[in-house]
Amino acid sequence: MQTVFLDQQTFSASISLTRIKSQVSTLSCYTTTTDSQIIERCKTAEIIITNKVLLSKNILEQLPQLKLVCIAATGMNNVDLVAAKALNITVNNVSGYSQASVSQYVFAQMLEYFSHTAHHNNNTQQGHWQNSATFCFHGKGSQELAGKTIGIIGFGCLGKAVATIAEAFGMKVLIAERFNATKTRENRHSFNDVLKKSDVISLHCPQTDETTNLINRESLALMKPSALLINTARGALVNSADLLQALKHKIISHAVLDVLEQEPPTASHPLINALMKKEIDNLSLTAHIAWASIESQQRLIDLVAVNIKNYKAL
Numbered sequence: 001m002q003t004v005f006l007d008q009q010t011f012s013a014s015i016s017l018t019r020i021k022s023q024v025s026t027l028s029c030y031t032t033t034t035d036s037q038i039i040e041r042c043k044t045a046e047i048i049i050t051n052k053v054l055l056s057k058n059i060l061e062q063l064p065q066l067k068l069v070c071i072a073a074t075g076m077n078n079v080d081l082v083a084a085k086a087l088n089i090t091v092n093n094v095s096g097y098s099q100a101s102v103s104q105y106v107f108a109q110m111l112e113y114f115s116h117t118a119h120h121n122n123n124t125q126q127g128h129w130q131n132s133a134t135f136c137f138h139g140k141g142s143q144e145l146a147g148k149t150i151g152i153i154g155f156g157c158l159g160k161a162v163a164t165i166a167e168a169f170g171m172k173v174l175i176a177e178r179f180n181a182t183k184t185r186e187n188r189h190s191f192n193d194v195l196k197k198s199d200v201i202s203l204h205c206p207q208t209d210e211t212t213n214l215i216n217r218e219s220l221a222l223m224k225p226s227a228l229l230i231n232t233a234r235g236a237l238v239n240s241a242d243l244l245q246a247l248k249h250k251i252i253s254h255a256v257l258d259v260l261e262q263e264p265p266t267a268s269h270p271l272i273n274a275l276m277k278k279e280i281d282n283l284s285l286t287a288h289i290a291w292a293s294i295e296s297q298q299r300l301i302d303l304v305a306v307n308i309k310n311y312k313a314l
Contacts, residue, residue, distance in 0.1 A: 001024045001025055001046045001047055001067075001312070002024070002025060002026050002044055002046050002047070002065075003020070003027045003046070003048075004027075004030070004041055004047070004049070005017075005020075005030065005049040005050075005072075006030055006032075006033040006038065006041070006048060006049065006050045006051075006053040007030070007031070007032050007050060007052060008030065009032050010051040010052060010072070011051075011072075011297050011301065012292070012297055015294070015297050015298055015301055016301070017029070019301070019305035020304060020308065022305070023305050023308040023312065024047060024308065028045075035059075038053065039059065039062050039063070042066065043063065043065070044065055045063065045066060046065055046067045046068065047066075047067065047068045048063075048068075049070045050069065050071060050072065050078065050079070051071070051073050052073070052078055053078065055069060055080065056080050056083075057082075060080060060084055060087055060089060061083070066087075066089055067088075067089060067090065068089070068090045068091075068308070068311050069084065069089060069090070069091045070304045070307055070308060071091065071093040071094070072300060072301065072304050074093055074095045075206075075207075076091065076093050077207075079091050090311060092307045094300050094303045094304060094307065095157070096303075097291075097299040097300040097303055098158070098293075098296045098299075098300070099157050099160075099161040100293070100295070100296065101292065101293035101296035102158050102162075102204075102232050102290045103158065103161040103162045103165055105258065105289075105290035106165075106232060106290070107165055110145065110200060110228070110230070113254060113256070114143045114145060115142045115143075116139065116140040116141070116142055120139055120142075123137055123139045144170075145166075145169040146170030146171065147171070147172070148172070148199040149171065149173075149197055149198045150162070150163075150166045150172070150173055150198060150199065150201075150202060151176055151195065151197070151201045151202070152166075152173065152175050152176065152202050152204060153201065153202070153203050154203060154204035154205030154206070155175050155176075155204070156204060156205075158204040158232075159202070159204040159205075162202055163175070171200075174189045174193075174197060174198060175187060175188050175189065176190075177190055177191055178191065178210075179191035179211075179219075195219055195223050196223070196224075198223070198224070198227060199227060199228065200227070200228045200229075200230065201223065201228070201229050202232070203229075203230065203231045204232070205233055205237065206233070206234070207233070207237060211234075212236045213237075213238075213242075214238075215229065215237060215238040215239065215242075215243065216239040216242045217239070217242040217245070217246070220242060220243065220246040220252060221251060223251070223252050224252070225253065226253050228252075228254050228256070229252055229254070229255040230256045231255075231256070231257050231258065231259055232258045232259065232290040234259055235259040235261040236261045238255075240269070240271050241270055243255060243271065244270050244280070247274075247283055248274075250282075254283070254284070255283050255284070256284045256286075257271070257283070257284070257285050257286075258286045258287075258288055260272075260285075263288055264287070272285065
């Protein structure tokens with residue numbers, strides 16, 4: 001089975017493709033692929049592996065040999081699923097590979113925010129401890145996670161992994177009900193109550209029409225002025241313009257974003273622009289890497305191989 005990997009560069013160079021190679025006859029890998037290159041590269045392919053390259057109806061219709069699309073991710077919005085079904089093309093994704101990586105990232109950021117580890121390291125490097133009149137130099141100090149409340153919005157495998165770690169730290173966990181729900185399920189709390197009561201809000205829900213701009217001016221206004229917002233889910237869950245105003249005016253204390261609406265973002269993105277111009281100092285931005293521990297990446301690729309194996313067994 002001739003196989004094409006359209007965007008291998010979305011994975012680290014150290015990730016092994018051995019298990020995928022064992023399932024296919026040939027594997028052609030490209031670092032990245034533009035829309036105009038897809039047809040030429042895939043015209044004889046029976047299997048396409050894509051992380052983020054878009055496969056539209058128009059493109060799928062021009063690939064008569066294509067039988068299987070393996071999305072090397074959980075989200076499936078980069079493939080026209082209706083067109084694929086009509087063309088008898090199987091599409092599968094991968095889930096359950098990044099719980100450890102994402103939850104570790106959430107707490108790495110949370111611990112840095114509350115413990116100021118980098119700040120305290122810098123204090124010693126800058127000589128403040130050595131010149132202190134007492135045995136310690138407090139600097140920004142630190143706060144304990146124990147006793148704080150974390151609100152989790154989206155309680156799939158990632159949200160559950162975060163909740164487990166939070167409980168180990170002695171945090172109170174509030175699981176949010178859907179924001180437009182008319183009833184609150186057992187062990188859930190209304191969306192608004194979670195926003196009002198939480199010291200930390202961690203987003204783990206999928207992006208849908210209902211959740212796009214879920215965090216906006218109104219929801220930000222409900223949060224504590226001391227609240228920390230963490231988004232490792234999808235960028236469009238957060239209205240960037242509204243968040244920028246909330247950060248500028250200290251409506252909330254800090255935000256950690258690993259995702260934005262457009263990736264990679266442009267330098268003119270309002271949050272990046274404000275950060276680079278030092279208009280705000282209460283935003284931490286990373287480049288969609290919460291999922292991407294080496295172990296998580298390898299696990300995902302190996303699960304793509306399992307998907308190919310299972311397809312062949314049909």
